[in-house]
Amino acid sequence: MPSVMLILPTETYRATAFLQAAGVLGVEVVVASNEAPTLAALMDGRVLTLDLSHPDESAERALAFAEQWPIDAVVGVDEGSVVTAATIAERLGTTQRNPIAAVEATRDKRRLRKCLTGSGLRQPRYAEIDINSGDDALDAAIDVAGLPCVIKPVNLAASRGVIRADDRAGAAKAVQRIAALMREICGPGSVPPLLVESYVGGVEVAVEGLVRYGVLEVIALFDKPDPLTGPFFEETIYVTPSRLDDPTQRAVIDVVRAAVSALGLRHGPIHAEVRIAGDVPVVIEVAARSIGGLCSQVIRVVGDDAADEVRSLENVILRDACGLPLGAIHLADSAAGVFMLPIPTAGVLRRVEGVKRAESVAGITGVSISIPVGASVRPLPEGDRYLGFIFARGETPEGVEVSLRKAQALLDVDLAAA
Numbered sequence: 001m002p003s004v005m006l007i008l009p010t011e012t013y014r015a016t017a018f019l020q021a022a023g024v025l026g027v028e029v030v031v032a033s034n035e036a037p038t039l040a041a042l043m044d045g046r047v048l049t050l051d052l053s054h055p056d057e058s059a060e061r062a063l064a065f066a067e068q069w070p071i072d073a074v075v076g077v078d079e080g081s082v083v084t085a086a087t088i089a090e091r092l093g094t095t096q097r098n099p100i101a102a103v104e105a106t107r108d109k110r111r112l113r114k115c116l117t118g119s120g121l122r123q124p125r126y127a128e129i130d131i132n133s134g135d136d137a138l139d140a141a142i143d144v145a146g147l148p149c150v151i152k153p154v155n156l157a158a159s160r161g162v163i164r165a166d167d168r169a170g171a172a173k174a175v176q177r178i179a180a181l182m183r184e185i186c187g188p189g190s191v192p193p194l195l196v197e198s199y200v201g202g203v204e205v206a207v208e209g210l211v212r213y214g215v216l217e218v219i220a221l222f223d224k225p226d227p228l229t230g231p232f233f234e235e236t237i238y239v240t241p242s243r244l245d246d247p248t249q250r251a252v253i254d255v256v257r258a259a260v261s262a263l264g265l266r267h268g269p270i271h272a273e274v275r276i277a278g279d280v281p282v283v284i285e286v287a288a289r290s291i292g293g294l295c296s297q298v299i300r301v302v303g304d305d306a307a308d309e310v311r312s313l314e315n316v317i318l319r320d321a322c323g324l325p326l327g328a329i330h331l332a333d334s335a336a337g338v339f340m341l342p343i344p345t346a347g348v349l350r351r352v353e354g355v356k357r358a359e360s361v362a363g364i365t366g367v368s369i370s371i372p373v374g375a376s377v378r379p380l381p382e383g384d385r386y387l388g389f390i391f392a393r394g395e396t397p398e399g400v401e402v403s404l405r406k407a408q409a410l411l412d413v414d415l416a417a418a
Contacts, residue, residue: 001025001026001027001028002027002028002072002073002322002323002324003027003028003029003030003069003070003071003072003073004022004027004028004029004030004071004072004073004074004075004318004321004322005029005030005032005048005062005071005073005074005075005085005088006018006019006022006029006030006031006032006075006077007032007033007050007052007074007075007076007077007081007082007084007085007088008031008032008033008077008081009033009034009052009077009078009080009081010033010034010035011080012077012078012080012081013078013292013293013294013370014077014078014290014296014314015077017294017296017297017312017313017314018075018077018314018317018318019031020312020314021312021314021315021317021318022318024312024315025315025318025319025322025324027318027322027324028046029046030045030046030047030048030065030069030071031046031047031048032047032048032049032050032058032062032088033047033048033049033050034049034050034051034052035049045068045069048061048062048065050062050084052080052081052084055083055084055086055087055088055100056087058084058087058088059084059087059088059090059091060091062074062088062091062092063088063091063092066092071092071094072094072095072322072323073089073094073095073096073318073321073322073323074086074088074089074092074094074097074321075268075317075318075321076288076289077289077290078289078292079107079157079158079287079289079292082103082106082107082287082288082289083100083103083104083107085103086098086099086100086102086103086104086288087100095323096267096268096320096321096322096323097266097267098264098265098266098267098268098288099264099265099266101264102263102264102265102266102288103265103288105263105264106263106265106286106287106288107155107288108154108155108192109152109153109154109155109195109285110128110154110193110195112263112285112286113126113195115262115263115264116259116262116283118262119258119259119261119262121255121258121259121262121283122255122277122280122281122282122283123282123283123284124145124150124197124198124199124200124282124284125144125145125146125197125198126144126145126195126196126197126198127140127141127144127145127195127196128141128154128193128194128195128196129141129175129193129194129195129196130193130194131175131178131179131182131183131191131193131194132179133175135172138168138171138172138175138196139168141196142168142171142196144196145196145197145198146198147165147166147167147168147171148164148165148166148199148230149164149165149171149196149197149198149199150162150163150164150165150196150197150198150199150230151163151164151165151171151174151175151178151194151195151196151197152178152194152195152197153178153181153182153192153194153195154192154193154194154195155192156185157287157292158235158292158293158384159232159233159234159235159380159381160181160380160381160382160383160384161178161181161182161381161382162232162233162380162381163177163178163230163231163232163381164199164229164230164231164232164233165231170231171196174231175194177381178194178381179191179194181381181382182194199230200275200277200282200284201229201275201277202275202276202277202278202282203223203224203227203244203275203276204224204228204273204274204275204276204284205221205222205223205224205242205244205252205273205274205276206221206222206224206238206271206272206273206274206291207220207221207222207252207253207256207270207271207272207273207274208220208221208222208269208270208271208290208291208299208313209256209260209269209270209272210268210269210270210316210317210320210329211260211265211266211267211268211269211270212267212320213266213267214260214261214265214266215257216253216256216257216260216270217328217329218253218256219299219301219313219316219329219330219331220240220241220299220331221240221241221242221244221249221252221253222238222239222240222242223238223239223240223242223243223244223397224236224237224238225237225239225401232379232380232381233380234342234379234380235340236339236340236342237337237338237339237340237401237404237405238291238295238298238337238338238340239335239336239337239397239400239401239404240298240331240335240336240337240397241331241335241397242397243397243398244276248276248279248281251279251280251281252274252276252281254281255274255281255282255283256270256272256274256283256286259272259283259286260272260286263286265286265288267320267321268288268289268317268320268321269288269289269290269313269317270286270287270288270289271286271287271289271290271291271292272285272286272287273285273286290313290314290317291313293340293370293386293389294338294368294370294389295338295340295389296312296313296314297312297338297366297389297391298336298337298338298391298392298393299312299313299331299336300312300331300332300333300336301313301315301316301329301330301331301332302329302330302331302332303316303325303326303327303328303329304327304328304329305325305326305327306325306327310332316329333393334393334394334395334396335393335394335395335396335397335399335400336391336392336393336394336400337391337392337393337397337400337401337403337404338389338390338391338392338404339389339390339392339404339405339407339408340386340389341369341386341387341388341389341390341408341411341413342379342380342386342387343377343378343379343380343383343385343386343387344379344413344415345379345415346376346377346378346379346383346415346418347376347377347415347416347417347418348374348375348376348377348415348416348417348418349371349372349373349374349375349376349377349387349413349414349415350373350374350414350415350416351373351414352369352387352388352411352412352413352414353411353412353414354410354411354412355367355369355411357410358390358407358408358410358411359407361403361406361407361410362403363392363393363394363399363400363402363403364390364391364392364403364404364407365391365392365393366389366390366391367388367389367390367391367407367411368388368389368390368391369387369388370385370386370387370388370389371385371387371388376418377415378418387413390404390407390408392404392407
C-alpha cells in the first residue's frame with residue numbers, strides 16, 4: 001500500500017478524521033507535526049517533527065526522511081499546513097501535487113486578489129495597507145474600496161480578524177483592533193499588511209470540491225442561512241444541498257472553477273466562499289484545503305467505483321492523493337448540515353448543559369463540544385475556535401436546518417468572566 005505523509009499541526013481539529021480514514025484504507029501514515037508525540041521514540045519511520053513556519057527547511061527534513069522511508073503522497077490537512085505540504089510534495093516529486101505558488105496564493109489574500117484580477121473574475125475592490133499606516137493611507141484605501149468596507153488580515157482564516165466598517169471612524173478603529181491581534185499572533189516586526197475590501201452584500205455560500213488534474217469536481221454546495229452582514233462574520237449553519245435556483249448554482253460553480261484555474265491549482269481539496277450580489281457570484285476566498293473544524297463529518301460521499309460504499313471526505317482526499325480507485329463522486333445523503341456553535345463572550349468555560357437533549361432531536365446525528373471545561377475562550381474577531389458542532393441529516397435541507405436550530409436552542413453555555 002502507498003505511504004502518505006499527513007502534515008498535522010498540533011492545534012488542528014482534523015487529525016482524528018484523517019487518521020481514521022487512513023486506517024480504513026490501510027495506507028501507511030507518517031505524521032509530520034510541529035511537536036513530536038509523547039511516544040515518538042517508539043514510532044520510528046512514522047513520525048517527523050517539522051517547523052511548519054519554514055516550508056523550505058521542512059522540505060529538506062522530509063527529503064532526508066524519505067530517503068530511508070519512502071513517501072508516495074503528502075497531504076496538508078488544514079490552512080496552516082498546506083504551503084508546507086506543497087513544498088514537501090514538490091521536493092519529493094509526488095505525482096498528485098499542487099504548484100507551490102498556487103497554494104501560496106490561497107494563503108495570502110493579496111496574491112489571491114491579484115490572481116483573480118488577472119482572470120477578470122468578479123471580486124471585491126481592494127487596497128493594501130500596513131498596520132502602522134497613517135490617516136492618509138487609510139483614506140486612500142477607502143477611496144478604492146468604498147464604504148462600507150471589510151478590513152481583514154491577509155493570512156488568517158475562519159473570519160478571524162475580519163471586521164466590517166461603515167464609516168471612516170469605524171475603519172480606523174477596525175485597523176487598530178486587527179493590528180493588536182496581529183501583533184499578538186506574529187510578534188513585533190513580523191506583522192503582514194491588511195486588506196481593505198469593498199463590502200459585498202447578498203447571501204453567502206460555500207463550495208466544497210476536489211481538484212483532479214486541474215478540473216474541479218464539486219462535492220457539495222452549502223447554503224449559509226444566517227445572514228453574514230458584520231461587523232464580525234462568525235459562521236453558524238451550513239446546509240447542503242443548496243436551495244439556490246439551478247442557474248445561480250451553476251453560476252457559482254462556474255466562477256469557482258474559473259478561480260481554481262486562475263490560481264493554477266491542480267490536485268486536492270478546495271473550499272471556496274462566494275457571495276451572490278444580486279444575481280452575480282462574487283469570489284470572496286478560495287482555500288487549498290477541505291472544510292474546517294469538524295464540519296467534514298456531515299459530508300458522506302459515494303463514488304462510482306464502489307456505489308455501495310459510503311466514504312468520508314477524508315477517505316476521498318486520501319484516495320485521490322495516493323492514486324487509489326476513485327470514480328465520479330456525489331453526496332450519499334439527501335440533505336445534511338452542521339451548526340458551528342459560536343462563543344458568545346470572552347471568559348472561562350464552566351459547563352455546557354443540554355447536550356443529551358440536543359442529541360435527541362430528530363435528525364441530529366451528533367453533538368461535539370470541542371473546547372474542554374476550564375479553557376479560556378474569546379469570540380471573533382480575536383477568537384480562533386468554535387465552542388463545538390452539531391451535525392444533522394435528513395430528507396430536505398429545510399428539515400435539516402430546523403433540526404439544527406432546535407438542537408442549538410437546547411444547549412445552555414455557562415461562561416465565567418475571564
